[in-house]
Each structure stands twice: as C-alpha cells, then as structure tokens.
Amino acid sequence: MVEQTQKSHISLDHEKMHAPPEGFFERSTSKPNLADFATYQKMYDQSIQDPATFFGEQAKQTLDWIRPFDQPRFPADKKDDFKNGDLPAWFVGGQINAAYNCVDRWAAKDPNKVAIIYEGDEPDSGRKITYGELLKDVCKLAQALTKLGVKKGDSVAVYLPMIPEAVVTLLAIVRIGAMHSVVFAGFSSTSLKDRILDADSRIVITADESKRGGKTIETKKIVDDALKDCPDVRNVIVFKRTGNSHVPFSPGRDLWWHDELAKYGNYFPPTPVDSEDPMFLLYTSGSTGKPKGVQHNTAGYLLGALLTTKYTFDVHEDDVLFTAGDIGWITGHTYCVYGPLLNGATSVVFEGTPAYPNFSRYWEIVDKYKVNQFYVAPTALRLLKRAGHKYVEPYDLSSLRVLGSVGEPIAAEVWHWYSENVGRNKAHVVDTYWQTESGSHLLCPLAGVTPTKPGSASLPFFGIEPKILDPTTGEELKGNDVEGVLAIKSAWPSITRGIFGDYNRYIDTYLRPYADHYFSGDGAARDLDGFYWILGRVDDVVNVSGHRLSTAEVEAALIEHDLVGESAVVGYADDLTGQAIAAYVSLKKHKLPADADLEAIKKELILTVRKEIGPFAAPKTVLFVDDLPKTRSGKIMRRILRKVLAGEEDSLGDISTLSNPQAVSQIIDVVKTSRK
Known part of the structure; x- marks a missing residue:
C-alpha cells in the first residue's frame, strides 16, 4: 500500500458543468463519430460488460488485418485480469502491420x-x-x-x-x-x-x-x-x-x-507481425530511479491509438490535428504519429517552441494550416496566458473544434482562458488523463458529447473501469464524493505488456500494490456527479511540464557531485511548470572548504543534473541542510520535506519517532530563509 493521501483542497463543485459547445458537429463537414452522450453510455456499458465483443468489432471495422484474428480476447472473461501478474491476450491469431x-x-x-x-x-x-x-x-x-x-x-x-x-x-x-x-x-x-x-x-x-x-x-x-x-x-x-x-x-x-x-x-x-508482438519501447521514470522500458504490443496499441483519436478528438480523414508534444514522449507517439495517421488525417509536426520567435507561434500555425484539433500541455498554456491576449487576438482560430490538454490537470482559470481566448467559446475543451503505460486515454471527455468541468478529466474511455481505492486498506470506495488512489479493474487493449527485461518490476509497480487491479500511481477523487479528478502522484515521481521524473533518478545525479553526502528531491507547486523540483542537499562537511561559495556549488549541482539527465530535470530550488529527516530504519521522510516547502509546518504530524527530529526545525529555518 502507499502513503495515505491528503484530503484535497481542489474544488469538486458539481454545479460547474459545461455542456459541449452549441453547433459543435455542424462545424465539421463529416458525420459525427459519436452521435450523443446516450450513445457514449451505451457503448461504454458494452465495452465493460463484454470487452471481447466490443473491441473485436472495433478492431474488425477500423484496422486492416493481414490475417484475421481467431479470438478478440483470451480469456474472454475478465474476472482474472491482473491476478498473479496475468494479462489477457488481444486479437489472438491475428497478424497485422502498423505501418x-x-x-x-x-x-x-x-x-x-x-x-x-x-x-x-x-x-x-x-x-x-x-x-x-x-x-x-x-x-x-x-x-x-x-x-x-x-x-x-x-x-x-x-x-x-x-x-x-x-x-x-x-x-x-x-x-x-x-x-x-x-x-x-x-x-x-x-x-x-x-x-x-x-x-x-x-x-x-x-x-x-x-x-x-x-x-x-x-x-x-x-x-x-x-x-x-x-x-x-x-x-x-x-x-x-x-x-x-x-x-x-x-x-x-x-x-x-x-x-x-x-x-x-x-x-x-x-x-506480418502477430497481434501481441512487441511494437515499441518507451522509457519512463520509475520510483526506484532506474528508467522503465515500457513495452507496447502491436494490435492492442494500434486500436487504442486509433479509437481515442477518433472519439476523444472527433477526428476525421479531412481533419488537421496539431499535437504540440515531442515524439520522445508517449503523447507524440500516440497523438502526433500513430493516432492521426491510423485515422487517415493530417498531423502537424512542429520542431520549435511556443515562445519562438514570439508567443504567437502556436496560433500562427493554427491559422496558417487551419488546424481542427489542438493538443498541448498546461505548462505551455500557462506560459501563453501569462504572455497576454495580444498574441492570440490577431489570428483566425475559427477552424478549431477541439482543444485538448495533456500531462497534468489543467487549472480552472487556464481552462477558461483556453476556452474563451483560443476556442472563442466554440471549441470543446477536452482535458485528458492517461500514462505512458496506458498507451492511450484512460479518462477524458469525448468531443461534442461529454459535458465538462474545468480541472476534471471527466469520465472513462471505452473499456476503462476506474476504481477509487482506500490507500491504506485497498478497499474500493464505492459511490460518489470519494477520494483515494486511482486503480483500473480490468485490462484494456493498449495497456503496456510489461517492463522490458524486468517483468517482476512490472508486477511490483503496477499489479502488486492493490490486488486484482492496475495501480496508476495517482491519487484521485470522484465527485458528486461521478466525474473524476486527478490529484497528483502518490509515489516518488514528480511531474514537471508534463514530464514524469523519478526523484531517485535526480537524487542519484546529485550524489555524483563530490561534495554531496545525501540528497532528497521533492516536487512543489509551480505556476508555470505545474510542479518544480526542490533538492534538499546535505554536504560533506569534512570536504567543504572554509571559504566555500555555496551559490557556486548550487550552480554546479544544477549543471550536474542537466548533464546526467537533461535540462528539464534540473532542480529549480537547492536547499542546503545539515541533515535529512529519517525514520529509525533510515528511510528519508519526503512527506515532511514536501510539507515544509508548502508552508505546512503546523501539520507535520508526530515527528518524535524520527531518528533525528531535531533536523526538522533546521530544515524549516532554511526554507523560511530561502523565501526572504
């Protein structure tokens, strides 16, 4: 089980429901992929009750097969999904080619x-x-x-x-x-x-x-x-x-x-490749520090990419989809490369940044190529909102029908800015939740169909059976207005098939924490209307600009510096990047010169992380402390470090059981001094 999540401060106001924009489907020359919300509900129910039939029909209708599959899912019954590390096989006997x-x-x-x-x-x-x-x-x-x-x-x-x-x-x-x-x-x-x-x-x-x-x-x-x-x-x-x-x-x-x-x-x-033959590896950060080679197999991934692109964004062959995400991450794989091309659409591949040569670059591209669906991380939106409306206003953005958000929950004020200033209140904002491991969307509105709430990932995609579990007992928290950890009850076609070369790590990370469930690693809430809200990681992973980074990986880079004795890395709220990295560092006093320049050492540590991992992983804050708070077994209590950084010194709980409770007061002083 994981550490108890804190009761969230997020507003789950069930009154703030936004209907899809009026005339959404009339703005497309193509027939809607999904007629209405009732159709979504009917299809969703079938995908949960009989996933073999549902996804078998979808695979036959949307993919071209070199050899048709014999069974859409084996075993067809989903009751044993995730037990003993077992996953069902999809589209058994079929052969296909992604290209x-x-x-x-x-x-x-x-x-x-x-x-x-x-x-x-x-x-x-x-x-x-x-x-x-x-x-x-x-x-x-x-x-x-x-x-x-x-x-x-x-x-x-x-x-x-x-x-x-x-x-x-x-x-x-x-x-x-x-x-x-x-x-x-x-x-x-x-x-x-x-x-x-x-x-x-x-x-x-x-x-x-x-x-x-x-x-x-x-x-x-x-x-x-x-x-x-x-x-x-x-x-x-x-x-x-x-x-x-x-x-x-x-x-x-x-x-x-x-x-x-x-x-x-x-x-x-x-x-020709078999349905379950591996298609690609994509490395993502894990809580142990060593990056995980997430493996996706062919047919299931292709179907997930195709269907989510089709339904989440209402993509048709005559559409232009602009996903402002790098192919080095899963967003670029699924929604810049495979999803658009599987649907016969046009995909925009953008080499640059949203701020070069000025803050109007995205909107210039949308106007120039008459983009219909735009998909971007909240980090970029926060940057562009801060830059001001003057960079958006001159451009004709009337071609936009769908505005997507990915990588982290989008704040309500950014959601409204996006909808009003970019979408001109005519485009549907779809805030999507998914992971490298899921391959495609897990929770998301469906364009033109699903009502939305700013900050909520809305409802599950077809085949996704989300559960909110008590983080301590693992018991399901049924009904609405509940908060815990997010898990998925049964397998879906595009789920990762494992960690390359280390299947035991796959089981330990995703399937063992909560029996018979896939564990997402995120805290979540289900509000009074049954809408889902993602509350952030509950493990030692931070999310910087939509990029998941292992705290252990950053700590290992810091330790490479000759003067570092210990380090502990935590994430904290940042207006631009969502989360930023703070590094608490204990220096080796016996190696530290009497006239040591601590500011210079901070710069060296940041450069070390940039060199070992990359610029995006560099700590924004480096704090030198005498010692790190530890349990008597030697575990660093990052929960305390996060709370101190957030200014929650009054809710640290009982620290008397720490092996070094005196370290906490010094850490509080260091953090307060850094704010002056």
Missing part, C-alpha cells in the same frame, strides 16, 4: 492527400508530405534497416528532433517488425547511453544537429558521447538537419540518411 495501417491503405486511397505538415523551428521553414511520399520514404528506410541486419523483434534507438524524418523512422522500424526505442532529444548522453544499453539497440538513428527556439543543438555529438560506452552499436544513421560540415562522422559506423535511402526502390512489403 500498413498508418500509410499504405491511405496512400492507395489518395496518394496526394497530405499526411504530415512540418513546421520548422523558424517560421516558414516547413513543408508538406503526402501519404504517397511518406510511403516511399518509409519503404526506403525499411530496406536500409533490413540491409543493416535489423530483424523482427530487434530494437532500434531513435534520437531525433521533431522533424518528418522522425515519423518516417518510426514507421520504417515497425514496417519490418522491429521495435523503436525513442529517446527524447533533450536527454543527456548519459541518459541516452542507459536506454541504448537497456534496450540492447544495435542501430541508432539521429540527426547532425537540431534546431529549437532559435538555438542549435549538437545532437550527433551527444550520440557520439553516449556511444563511447555502447560497444555493441553497429551503425548510426544520420539525417542532415543543418548540414554543418564540422559535425563528427565516423566512416564505417556512421551512415548518411540520404545516401542510404538513395540505394533503394519505392516499395518494400510490410512484415
């Missing part, structure tokens, strides 16, 4: 239909790629990878910026039945190395350099630094993003993207 479903079938229908709109870091530096063009490039790279010895089931590491070649890369890898392991291109060489080694990747695909926010990033150099400790990597395919002739290049190992693709023809047949 075919994303590209070939749409290229055959209309090769001139635009699949990807690329907007570069600099305005007006992009281009459009049709489904026909995408198919050719995917097939060429698939042949190049095959020639380099990549086989079905192998993993290929991907370290690329947000450029069309990133989409081509993912689709080429799955076309030959291999797994992609995408590493966010903001991670350090150390983090990249760890992920290459854990996934046992022998091929890396990267770029010479990257452009972001007007800055040039030495992408290939980071890869080279990582590969110093990766002797099994055979080849590195390098895309020329900037063409800088001074970028390091190792003949024999390194290969230029354009040279490799020029060797091959325009078509290469897709490899």
Whole structure:
C-alpha cells in the first residue's frame, strides 16, 4: 500500500458543468463519430460488460488485418485480469502491420492527400508530405534497416528532433517488425547511453544537429558521447538537419540518411507481425530511479491509438490535428504519429517552441494550416496566458473544434482562458488523463458529447473501469464524493505488456500494490456527479511540464557531485511548470572548504543534473541542510520535506519517532530563509 493521501483542497463543485459547445458537429463537414452522450453510455456499458465483443468489432471495422484474428480476447472473461501478474491476450491469431495501417491503405486511397505538415523551428521553414511520399520514404528506410541486419523483434534507438524524418523512422522500424526505442532529444548522453544499453539497440538513428527556439543543438555529438560506452552499436544513421560540415562522422559506423535511402526502390512489403508482438519501447521514470522500458504490443496499441483519436478528438480523414508534444514522449507517439495517421488525417509536426520567435507561434500555425484539433500541455498554456491576449487576438482560430490538454490537470482559470481566448467559446475543451503505460486515454471527455468541468478529466474511455481505492486498506470506495488512489479493474487493449527485461518490476509497480487491479500511481477523487479528478502522484515521481521524473533518478545525479553526502528531491507547486523540483542537499562537511561559495556549488549541482539527465530535470530550488529527516530504519521522510516547502509546518504530524527530529526545525529555518 502507499502513503495515505491528503484530503484535497481542489474544488469538486458539481454545479460547474459545461455542456459541449452549441453547433459543435455542424462545424465539421463529416458525420459525427459519436452521435450523443446516450450513445457514449451505451457503448461504454458494452465495452465493460463484454470487452471481447466490443473491441473485436472495433478492431474488425477500423484496422486492416493481414490475417484475421481467431479470438478478440483470451480469456474472454475478465474476472482474472491482473491476478498473479496475468494479462489477457488481444486479437489472438491475428497478424497485422502498423505501418500498413498508418500509410499504405491511405496512400492507395489518395496518394496526394497530405499526411504530415512540418513546421520548422523558424517560421516558414516547413513543408508538406503526402501519404504517397511518406510511403516511399518509409519503404526506403525499411530496406536500409533490413540491409543493416535489423530483424523482427530487434530494437532500434531513435534520437531525433521533431522533424518528418522522425515519423518516417518510426514507421520504417515497425514496417519490418522491429521495435523503436525513442529517446527524447533533450536527454543527456548519459541518459541516452542507459536506454541504448537497456534496450540492447544495435542501430541508432539521429540527426547532425537540431534546431529549437532559435538555438542549435549538437545532437550527433551527444550520440557520439553516449556511444563511447555502447560497444555493441553497429551503425548510426544520420539525417542532415543543418548540414554543418564540422559535425563528427565516423566512416564505417556512421551512415548518411540520404545516401542510404538513395540505394533503394519505392516499395518494400510490410512484415506480418502477430497481434501481441512487441511494437515499441518507451522509457519512463520509475520510483526506484532506474528508467522503465515500457513495452507496447502491436494490435492492442494500434486500436487504442486509433479509437481515442477518433472519439476523444472527433477526428476525421479531412481533419488537421496539431499535437504540440515531442515524439520522445508517449503523447507524440500516440497523438502526433500513430493516432492521426491510423485515422487517415493530417498531423502537424512542429520542431520549435511556443515562445519562438514570439508567443504567437502556436496560433500562427493554427491559422496558417487551419488546424481542427489542438493538443498541448498546461505548462505551455500557462506560459501563453501569462504572455497576454495580444498574441492570440490577431489570428483566425475559427477552424478549431477541439482543444485538448495533456500531462497534468489543467487549472480552472487556464481552462477558461483556453476556452474563451483560443476556442472563442466554440471549441470543446477536452482535458485528458492517461500514462505512458496506458498507451492511450484512460479518462477524458469525448468531443461534442461529454459535458465538462474545468480541472476534471471527466469520465472513462471505452473499456476503462476506474476504481477509487482506500490507500491504506485497498478497499474500493464505492459511490460518489470519494477520494483515494486511482486503480483500473480490468485490462484494456493498449495497456503496456510489461517492463522490458524486468517483468517482476512490472508486477511490483503496477499489479502488486492493490490486488486484482492496475495501480496508476495517482491519487484521485470522484465527485458528486461521478466525474473524476486527478490529484497528483502518490509515489516518488514528480511531474514537471508534463514530464514524469523519478526523484531517485535526480537524487542519484546529485550524489555524483563530490561534495554531496545525501540528497532528497521533492516536487512543489509551480505556476508555470505545474510542479518544480526542490533538492534538499546535505554536504560533506569534512570536504567543504572554509571559504566555500555555496551559490557556486548550487550552480554546479544544477549543471550536474542537466548533464546526467537533461535540462528539464534540473532542480529549480537547492536547499542546503545539515541533515535529512529519517525514520529509525533510515528511510528519508519526503512527506515532511514536501510539507515544509508548502508552508505546512503546523501539520507535520508526530515527528518524535524520527531518528533525528531535531533536523526538522533546521530544515524549516532554511526554507523560511530561502523565501526572504
């Protein structure tokens, strides 16, 4: 069981219900994917009562199969889901190919239909790629990878910026039945190395350099630094993003993207893969510190990505979806690459940031390409709200029908700003809750159908059976107006099938904390109307700008500094990033010079974390303390550290049982001093 959650201060006012915008469906030229709320309720009930039939029918209707499946779900009965670490198998006996479903079938229908709109870091530096063009490039790279010895089931590491070649890369890898392991291109060489080694990747695909926010990033150099400790990597395919002739290049190992693709023809047949064959790995932070290689399998993931894109955003073939999320995270995988392309829509791939060259960049893109669905993290929205309405007002945003939010709960005032200033009160705001491990949405409104409440993730998607459990006893808290931890009762098609190379860790993390349930790691409440509210992590994971970071991982980086004896990392509320990282650090007094410059040491510690993990993981606050509060068994009491940082010194509880209760008063003094 997990530490008892605090009673939340969030308003669960059941009166604040917002109906979908009037005339929502009339603003689309296509027939609604979901007629009304009653239809959602009927479909949802069927998906819970008979998931085998429900998802079997959906899979037959929406995906193209190389060999039809024999059983939609085995076992069909969901009563034993999660028992003893068991998961059902989906679409048993079926064979499919992800790239075919994303590209070939749409290229055959209309090769001139635009699949990807690329907007570069600099305005007006992009281009459009049709489904026909995408198919050719995917097939060429698939042949190049095959020639380099990549086989079905192998993993290929991907370290690329947000450029069309990133989409081509993912689709080429799955076309030959291999797994992609995408590493966010903001991670350090150390983090990249760890992920290459854990996934046992022998091929890396990267770029010479990257452009972001007007800055040039030495992408290939980071890869080279990582590969110093990766002797099994055979080849590195390098895309020329900037063409800088001074970028390091190792003949024999390194290969230029354009040279490799020029060797091959325009078509290469897709490899049939079994429904439950692995499709990709994506590393996410865990409470133990070591990143987890979350494994998603093919057919279930594809169906989850397709259906949630279709219904959550009401996406049709003639729509343009702009997901402002990097492919290094699950949001980019599911809703920038696979979801839009599985539905035959057009996806915007944006290389830059919302603030470059000014705060109007997103709205300029929406206006220029007549975007219909926009999906972004609250961190960016807070930044843009703070910048002011003057950056939004000049642009024609009338094409927008759906405004999505992802990564963390969206505050009510930001929700209203988003709806009123960006959506002009005509677009439906859908605040979505899901995880890397879920593959696709768990809780979310459905566009044009579900009533919404600012700050609430609303209701479950098809097949998702959420439960609120008592965090101490594990008993289900039935009815409404309850608060506890969020768990899911039965499996859904896109659920992760495990942690790569460590299935026991998968069981310990997700299935063992609460018997017969999948444990989300989040606290949640169900209000008087049955709407769900996410209250934040209940484990040692912090959420910075929608990125989950392990406190243990950051602590391990801090300990790398020669002067650090101990460290404890906690998250705290931040107006811009949602949560920020605070590091409590106890220095080695015997190594500390008498004239030590503590401010300089703070900067060194922040740089250490940036180097070991990446810039986004750097602590915003570093506090030097004499000692950290510990239980008599030696466990650091991060709960106390969080409360002190939040100014809740009066509700620390009984600290007399600590092995060092005197440490708490000194910590309180340090925090108070830091605020002056």
